[in-house]
Amino acid sequence: MSQTNNNLLRIEDLVLHFGTTRGSVQAVDKVNFGLNANQAVVVLGESGCGKSSLAKAILRLLPRNVVSYSGRIYLDGNDVMKLNDEDFRQNIRWASISMVPQAAMNSLNPVIRVGDQVAEPAIIHLGVSKQDAVSLVKKMFQHVGVPEDFINRYPFELSGGMRQRVAIAMALVTSPNLIILDEPTSALDVLTQASIFNVLKRLKGELGISFILITHDIATSSELADGVAVMYAGQIVEISDAHRFFAEPLHPYSRMLMASVPRLRANVEPEFITGQPPSLLNPPKGCRFADRCPKRFDKCSEEPPTANVDGIQVKCWLYTS
Amino acid sequence: MIDKQRDVLLSIDDLHVWFELRRFGFGHAGYVKAVDGVTFDLHYGETIAIVGESGCGKSSLMKTILGLNKPTKGSITFDGSLDVGKLEGERLRQYRAKIGYVQQDPFGALAPFMNVQRILEEPLVINGVKDPAERERRVRKVMEEVKLTPVDDFMHKFPHMLSGGQQQRVVIARAIILEPKLVVADEPVSMLDASVRVEILKLLRGLQEKYQLAVIYITHDLSTVRYFSERVFVMYAGNVVEKAPVNSLVQNPKHPYTLALMDATSDPDANNALTYRELPPGEPPSLVKPPSGCRFHPRCPRRIENLCEVEEPYDLQADDHLVACWLYK
Amino acid sequence: MNTFKKSFRELVRYPSAIIGLVSIGFLLVVSVYALATIPYSEATRLWRGGEDVWYQNPKYAAPAWMNYFSDVKKPVSFAVSTRDESMTKTVETAAQGTSTITILHSFDYTYDEFPQEMILYFDGTYQDKLPFVSVAWIMPSGERVRIADLAVDRDLTFRISQDQKLMKRLHTEDVLPALFIEPKSESTVPVKGTYQLEITAVTFEANSDVNVEFVLHGTLYGAAGTDQYRRDLMLPLLWGTPIALAFGLLAALGTSLLTMIIAAIGSWYGGWVDELIQRITEINLVLPFLAILIMVGTFYSRSIWVILGVTVLLSIFSGAIKTYRAVFMQSKVSPYIEAARAYGTTDRRIIFSYLIPRMIPLLIPALVSSVPAFVFLEASLAVLGLGDPVLPTWGKIIENAFAEGALYRGLYYWVLEPAALLMLTGLGFAMLGFALDRIFNPRLRDV
Numbered sequence A: 001m002s003q004t005n006n007n008l009l010r011i012e013d014l015v016l017h018f019g020t021t022r023g024s025v026q027a028v029d030k031v032n033f034g035l036n037a038n039q040a041v042v043v044l045g046e047s048g049c050g051k052s053s054l055a056k057a058i059l060r061l062l063p064r065n066v067v068s069y070s071g072r073i074y075l076d077g078n079d080v081m082k083l084n085d086e087d088f089r090q091n092i093r094w095a096s097i098s099m100v101p102q103a104a105m106n107s108l109n110p111v112i113r114v115g116d117q118v119a120e121p122a123i124i125h126l127g128v129s130k131q132d133a134v135s136l137v138k139k140m141f142q143h144v145g146v147p148e149d150f151i152n153r154y155p156f157e158l159s160g161g162m163r164q165r166v167a168i169a170m171a172l173v174t175s176p177n178l179i180i181l182d183e184p185t186s187a188l189d190v191l192t193q194a195s196i197f198n199v200l201k202r203l204k205g206e207l208g209i210s211f212i213l214i215t216h217d218i219a220t221s222s223e224l225a226d227g228v229a230v231m232y233a234g235q236i237v238e239i240s241d242a243h244r245f246f247a248e249p250l251h252p253y254s255r256m257l258m259a260s261v262p263r264l265r266a267n268v269e270p271e272f273i274t275g276q277p278p279s280l281l282n283p284p285k286g287c288r289f290a291d292r293c294p295k296r297f298d299k300c301s302e303e304p305p306t307a308n309v310d311g312i313q314v315k316c317w318l319y320t321s
Numbered sequence B: 001m002i003d004k005q006r007d008v009l010l011s012i013d014d015l016h017v018w019f020e021l022r023r024f025g026f027g028h029a030g031y032v033k034a035v036d037g038v039t040f041d042l043h044y045g046e047t048i049a050i051v052g053e054s055g056c057g058k059s060s061l062m063k064t065i066l067g068l069n070k071p072t073k074g075s076i077t078f079d080g081s082l083d084v085g086k087l088e089g090e091r092l093r094q095y096r097a098k099i100g101y102v103q104q105d106p107f108g109a110l111a112p113f114m115n116v117q118r119i120l121e122e123p124l125v126i127n128g129v130k131d132p133a134e135r136e137r138r139v140r141k142v143m144e145e146v147k148l149t150p151v152d153d154f155m156h157k158f159p160h161m162l163s164g165g166q167q168q169r170v171v172i173a174r175a176i177i178l179e180p181k182l183v184v185a186d187e188p189v190s191m192l193d194a195s196v197r198v199e200i201l202k203l204l205r206g207l208q209e210k211y212q213l214a215v216i217y218i219t220h221d222l223s224t225v226r227y228f229s230e231r232v233f234v235m236y237a238g239n240v241v242e243k244a245p246v247n248s249l250v251q252n253p254k255h256p257y258t259l260a261l262m263d264a265t266s267d268p269d270a271n272n273a274l275t276y277r278e279l280p281p282g283e284p285p286s287l288v289k290p291p292s293g294c295r296f297h298p299r300c301p302r303r304i305e306n307l308c309e310v311e312e313p314y315d316l317q318a319d320d321h322l323v324a325c326w327l328y329k
Numbered sequence C: 001m002n003t004f005k006k007s008f009r010e011l012v013r014y015p016s017a018i019i020g021l022v023s024i025g026f027l028l029v030v031s032v033y034a035l036a037t038i039p040y041s042e043a044t045r046l047w048r049g050g051e052d053v054w055y056q057n058p059k060y061a062a063p064a065w066m067n068y069f070s071d072v073k074k075p076v077s078f079a080v081s082t083r084d085e086s087m088t089k090t091v092e093t094a095a096q097g098t099s100t101i102t103i104l105h106s107f108d109y110t111y112d113e114f115p116q117e118m119i120l121y122f123d124g125t126y127q128d129k130l131p132f133v134s135v136a137w138i139m140p141s142g143e144r145v146r147i148a149d150l151a152v153d154r155d156l157t158f159r160i161s162q163d164q165k166l167m168k169r170l171h172t173e174d175v176l177p178a179l180f181i182e183p184k185s186e187s188t189v190p191v192k193g194t195y196q197l198e199i200t201a202v203t204f205e206a207n208s209d210v211n212v213e214f215v216l217h218g219t220l221y222g223a224a225g226t227d228q229y230r231r232d233l234m235l236p237l238l239w240g241t242p243i244a245l246a247f248g249l250l251a252a253l254g255t256s257l258l259t260m261i262i263a264a265i266g267s268w269y270g271g272w273v274d275e276l277i278q279r280i281t282e283i284n285l286v287l288p289f290l291a292i293l294i295m296v297g298t299f300y301s302r303s304i305w306v307i308l309g310v311t312v313l314l315s316i317f318s319g320a321i322k323t324y325r326a327v328f329m330q331s332k333v334s335p336y337i338e339a340a341r342a343y344g345t346t347d348r349r350i351i352f353s354y355l356i357p358r359m360i361p362l363l364i365p366a367l368v369s370s371v372p373a374f375v376f377l378e379a380s381l382a383v384l385g386l387g388d389p390v391l392p393t394w395g396k397i398i399e400n401a402f403a404e405g406a407l408y409r410g411l412y413y414w415v416l417e418p419a420a421l422l423m424l425t426g427l428g429f430a431m432l433g434f435a436l437d438r439i440f441n442p443r444l445r446d447v
């Protein structure tokens, strides 16, 4: 996967900083990555490294305390950062890119029938009538594996897995090309996780939808990934394709992440990464991973460039020739 | 492996935990049979894992062991003589304090308005440690144990100032501060970031080995059990359907449901994305009206017609497993 | 201490908190000042009033600062006396115990209207022979008017405007204007300048003496004005402040704490305890709150303490109990309560150390914001004539003002002054409560 022919979405130098009383939080700091049509890219990273913020930055779902928001986002070759908010809302958000937000299944409105909640984006964005919306919702429910007669139920009448499927249906109903999934299965148990991934695989295979999958769970992320982007402290440190990444990642952080995964089918002792990610209020000057990195050397006190190793991009001094 | 010499710490016999459902706040509307006939023994210093989907009754079982729920039927015997179901009032209170409890949601498990020191002192205060110096000494000791160091940095922090992993360390510290013989850990890492899960599990295991704690580890994630427990119990719809030593279970699962759980569990592998996973159809059954016969039969790919939906399977020996499935008759 | 400092620093980040704190701080300073300078017995005595207490003041006088806002300057009342040496007094002793006392008082009169009244209160000391005084009035031009010649007994009041002899001497019924306009002048406004009152007294005994108090009733008085009983409104304004604050705070505190404890007990134990509390609340909600207070005030007692107690009692089982209960029900099943039960915590400790502290963030802003409601309640009761019979309060001022038709008569100050303090109280506590709410409920915070 190389960056130049990301024909669906290409993000360049995306920055999103939040203002707080203690300074600005560099949640997304010059992020570059992208994906092709009908591709799924996983964004991996620890809690607080900026994954959800990246999703918000792409969809321009900004909180009020943003102090810096810049960069270029090319969707089908057009820079959508140039659009004004109204055009972006009408033509991009939900129309082209939709999202299943973190904890979406617990954020459904408890007093509105799930069918009506799924219909809502279609009515707003596609202007479909109420009747058409019902049949559209039924079709969506079919895609995500929710029984059709659930449209008249309330969220509390559904299991967690079903509610998550409803949340996916809400993202799907406007037929976008790209869906951003923020931790879609973190709160679910294994069987439900696996069945949600079956749904996502089917959407990708049969409807040709692309995904950006945000998660901290490497094992399940391999269920959908074509490409992998590893995020650390607001920056992307490795962009790789799934086969090479899951076989052996390059960046020291990715390697340690991989080594921390407990495995069912191989008897290797998992090893955890000591320490904690740095604060994004005042990230370290050089390599942000330096204080936890076993391979650290003198160069690491300067910010590493992004090296290209046979098409894999690694932000680490070890790979600069 | 199970040391046959070890004495039984906790003996559970045909335990039922039913919750009454009420219509309009009164009027009986049936029972949620959250635990429906569970039997096992736990020995001193032994670690077991209980694995199952959400809603299969794992937490209800735990809370009954902790004395937070009353058994509907059957018995729990602690330390050879204490009949937990019959305890009341002050004696029940004292019993509860004998078991450490690690909960799923570390943030929720900590009172948001107490700092770490106060959180850890509470069990001591309640259980009669009157001397503040002694309390502080024990708080410091337990904080060292769970590696909340340097202790002084953490003592006065409030839960929201800690990361999820640190919060869970506080919860673990609280669970062991009264020096229990048994710790119950209910999905202790499922709400944590993948990267700190292993760290917390290793911490628990270290404490278990050091103090010869008996631990009941509850999880829905089979991939972690083998780093943690000696025996695994697989639970489905209120029943334990398979009991086996951990390696034997992982390498050679017998019950179709255990198999389904294993099939659903991913290891990082790019090929995962290329195929659909085989999963049992449908959702776990209602515990109010569980299916007749084998509770797994509506979803079981190997169902034996005219048997599985009629008669309830009991524990059958298969190698070193006990399996509640007619396939092993 | 440190956390207190930190919370305070966080608090003052909100402009509304500063407004609130400044307003409440002002009210507190006023309260302390009132309590320190006017003791309770003095306050109630003054408020009970009577001509002998308030004779120095005119009735219905607006505050003196009204002149700043008007082109027509109205006369401001004043009182001077030889006793406190605000009038100069010289004594010349002659032979045989006779002495001549000269009392002088000059003052600038720069107003465009005439005073309502000028009164001299004489107070002679003698054995058998009454002292004799002559009073003269000297206008800015030097024109001298003889006011009176009198024998002074122990207590003599001389109202200049009503003296028949003086009327004859000046050939007019309206004595006062005559004293402020040059004779033979056509003018209808007072001459501005320095006037002098000259009192010469002759005593005929060794220990005989004369003291005088000179009172000028203008149409303005003091910083707050007066009411129909000549009472200085400053008294109820000052003293009303600690009363209002105490009533509001005690009622808010009592109500909130008791409501919360009862809600906690009910939701923790559930069952019939909870049912009972729920039913009492529902009954209480349909009881006419104000009507009951009025009945208590009319038939039982109007003492502020009784009213406070009844108010608290009636407010405990309010809608808030349902709100608190909902939150308690939620925290009751929260994992940290479950953990506390698991390590053997007693029910009582769970209620007081786990459930209630969780509510403090909800309680404090609500408590602070509810203070004005109670302050207004107390004022409203007073307006309805059910205020405490002995205490000077803001509500009492308004009650009197309404009774006297102050607004129809253009005596706006009478209503506006207490109203302003009530508004300030409302504003102060509402603003502070608003900021506290933001701090304690981070969901509302702007980050």
Ligand SMILES: Nc1ncnc2c1ncn2[C@@H]1O[C@H](COP(=O)(O)OP(=O)(O)OP(=O)(O)O)[C@@H](O)[C@H]1O
Residues within 6 Å of the ligand: A018, A019, A020, A025, A027, A045, A046, A047, A048, A049, A050, A051, A052, A053, A054, A063, A065, A102, A216, A280, C447
């Ligand atoms: N509105 C905001 N204002 C200030 N800081 C914010 C805001 N939103 C997020 N942050 C901070 O930005 C950083 C990245 O947050 P983000 O939610 O993107 O993390 P994440 O990778 O999605 O983590 P998680 O796995 O916990 O969801 C964190 O340090 C977070 O505290």
Ligand SMILES: Nc1ncnc2c1ncn2[C@@H]1O[C@H](COP(=O)(O)OP(=O)(O)O)[C@@H](O)[C@H]1O
Residues within 6 Å of the ligand: B019, B020, B032, B033, B034, B052, B053, B054, B055, B056, B057, B058, B059, B060, B061, B287
């Ligand atoms: N207090 C209760 N009242 C009624 N039903 C309950 C109660 N506690 C648990 N249940 C029900 O019992 C079943 C098992 O729950 P639980 O033991 O929490 O499952 P698990 O921990 O395996 O996810 C669920 O259907 C749950 O809704």
Ligand code: SF4
Residues within 6 Å of the ligand: A251, A252, A253, A287, A288, A289, A290, A291, A293, A294, A295, A296, A297, A299, A300, A304, A315, A316, A317, A318
């Ligand atoms: S740049 Fe240096 S510190 Fe950073 S990951 Fe590479 S080797 Fe480690």
Ligand code: SF4
Residues within 6 Å of the ligand: B255, B256, B257, B294, B295, B296, B297, B298, B300, B301, B302, B303, B304, B308, B313, B324, B325, B326, B327
């Ligand atoms: S008893 Fe029958 S239905 Fe149940 S698990 Fe075994 S084979 Fe399947």
Ligand SMILES: [Mg+2]
Residues within 6 Å of the ligand: A051, A052, A053, A102, A182
């Ligand atoms: Mg996130």
Ligand SMILES: [Mg+2]
Residues within 6 Å of the ligand: B055, B058, B059, B186
């Ligand atoms: Mg559970």
